[in-house]
Amino acid sequence: xxxxxxxxxxxxxxxxxxxxxxxxxxxxxxxxxxxxxxxxxxxxxxxxxxxxxxxxxxxxxxxxxxxxxxxxxxxxxxxxxxxxxxxxxxxxxxxxxxxxxxxxxxxxxxxxxxxxxxxxxxxxxxxxxxxxxxxxxxxxxxxxxxxxxxxxxxxxxxxxxxxxxxxxxxxxxxxxxxxxxxxxxxxxxxxxxxxxxxxxxxxxxxxxxxxxxxxxxxxxxxxxxxxxxxxxxxxxxxxxxxxxxxxxxxxxxxxxxxxxxxxxxxxxxxxxxxxxxxxxxxxxxxxxxxxxxxxxxxxxxxxxxxxxxxxxxxxxxxxxxxxxxxxxxxxxxxxxxxxxxxxxxxxxxxxxx
Numbered sequence: 001x002x003x004x005x006x007x008x009x010x011x012x013x014x015x016x017x018x019x020x021x022x023x024x025x026x027x028x029x030x031x032x033x034x035x036x037x038x039x040x041x042x043x044x045x046x047x048x049x050x051x052x053x054x055x056x057x058x059x060x061x062x063x064x065x066x067x068x069x070x071x072x073x074x075x076x077x078x079x080x081x082x083x084x085x086x087x088x089x090x091x092x093x094x095x096x097x098x099x100x101x102x103x104x105x106x107x108x109x110x111x112x113x114x115x116x117x118x119x120x121x122x123x124x125x126x127x128x129x130x131x132x133x134x135x136x137x138x139x140x141x142x143x144x145x146x147x148x149x150x151x152x153x154x155x156x157x158x159x160x161x162x163x164x165x166x167x168x169x170x171x172x173x174x175x176x177x178x179x180x181x182x183x184x185x186x187x188x189x190x191x192x193x194x195x196x197x198x199x200x201x202x203x204x205x206x207x208x209x210x211x212x213x214x215x216x217x218x219x220x221x222x223x224x225x226x227x228x229x230x231x232x233x234x235x236x237x238x239x240x241x242x243x244x245x246x247x248x249x250x251x252x253x254x255x256x257x258x259x260x261x262x263x264x265x266x267x268x269x270x271x272x273x274x275x276x277x278x279x280x281x282x283x284x285x286x287x288x289x290x291x292x293x294x295x296x297x298x299x300x301x302x303x304x305x306x307x308x309x310x311x312x313x314x315x316x317x318x319x320x321x322x323x324x325x326x327x328x329x330x331x332x333x334x335x336x337x338x339x340x341x342x343x344x345x346x347x348x349x350x351x352x353x
Contacts, residue, residue, distance in 0.1 A: 047297070054318050055346065055348075056317070057312075072084030075330060080099055082099055082132065094115040097121075129146070131146060136175075144204070153204055171193065177189050185200060189226045190211075221241065226238070226269075246264050247267060271328055285301040285303060300318055
């Protein structure tokens with residue numbers, strides 16, 4: 001539905017409708033050669049140092065690409081933004097990776113191979129080059145590509161782990177996210193499959209497996225996201241133990257360290273900037289915690305939400321439906337991708353004194 005149609009009704013005259021549409025558009029942030037136009041009446045959430053202006057649908061693809069569930073967010077060193085989505089069934093093009101510049105201008109798209117399964121997405125610099133790591137839930141693969149989509153390698157079920165059966169069919173392997181260790185290793189969460197966590201070296205050679213389904217220390221349920229938390233004296237792995245409503249910390253060798261449950265509903269993933277950690281929570285909120293994992297703020301709380309399958313006009317301004325991926329952009333703003341079948345990417349633009 002277009003912006004105009006959202007505001008039309010049977011009693012509106014053409015003049016009233018055009019005037020109302022103009023006023024509505026004046027209240028939005030628009031891109032004009034990389035310059036933000038200030039909204040007439042800003043929609044604000046948060047408070048104090050964590051006050052943000054909300055711009056829903058800040059990133060929209062061209063008309064031949066329709067977002068499916070928007071799930072992964074990444075940004076490279078040049079500020080370009082990458083969105084991973086499942087692709088809407090009625091989309092003309094099936095590109096699951098859509099690339100924008102730092103101002104929200106569409107640049108390119110690719111990744112038809114990920115249609116239906118575009119999920120976790122992160123970038124790592126290796127030497128002088130940056131690479132994308134994709135988790136494809138439909139095809140049950142982890143794929144490493146260049147920033148323009150050239151495949152470096154792809155990995156399916158890790159039979160070396162000896163937890164999936166001889167042919168990898170006794171337990172499902174459905175990878176959801178990847179984390180990067182300071183020594184070059186990386187970790188893959190099998191968050192939609194059997195909840196194992198797999199460790200590899202920089203070249204993609206298998207090292208070990210830990211985790212598995214359960215509620216006790218060292219076990220996880222729906223290990224959806226994973227990150228290396230380096231805010232303390234020693235880096236640890238933090239896992240979004242989503243179905244257990246907690247974060248769970250591990251050493252880099254896979255030993256359980258602790259649980260964090262304060263402020264957690266259904267945590268999906270993480271991103272760190274300075275001493276703060278950003279947590280998109282599927283249960284309709286964005287949570288920011290400090291270095292001690294104490295809640296600093298919760299933004300756009302739309303819980304309880306039953307709007308996942310609703311049309312766009314039913315979504316509530318300033319409220320989230322199902323945050324799935326989120327990232328601090330390089331300027332401190334926040335970008336949020338939501339798990340809704342028609343996709344939605346929201347910019348939270350930080351208010352600065």
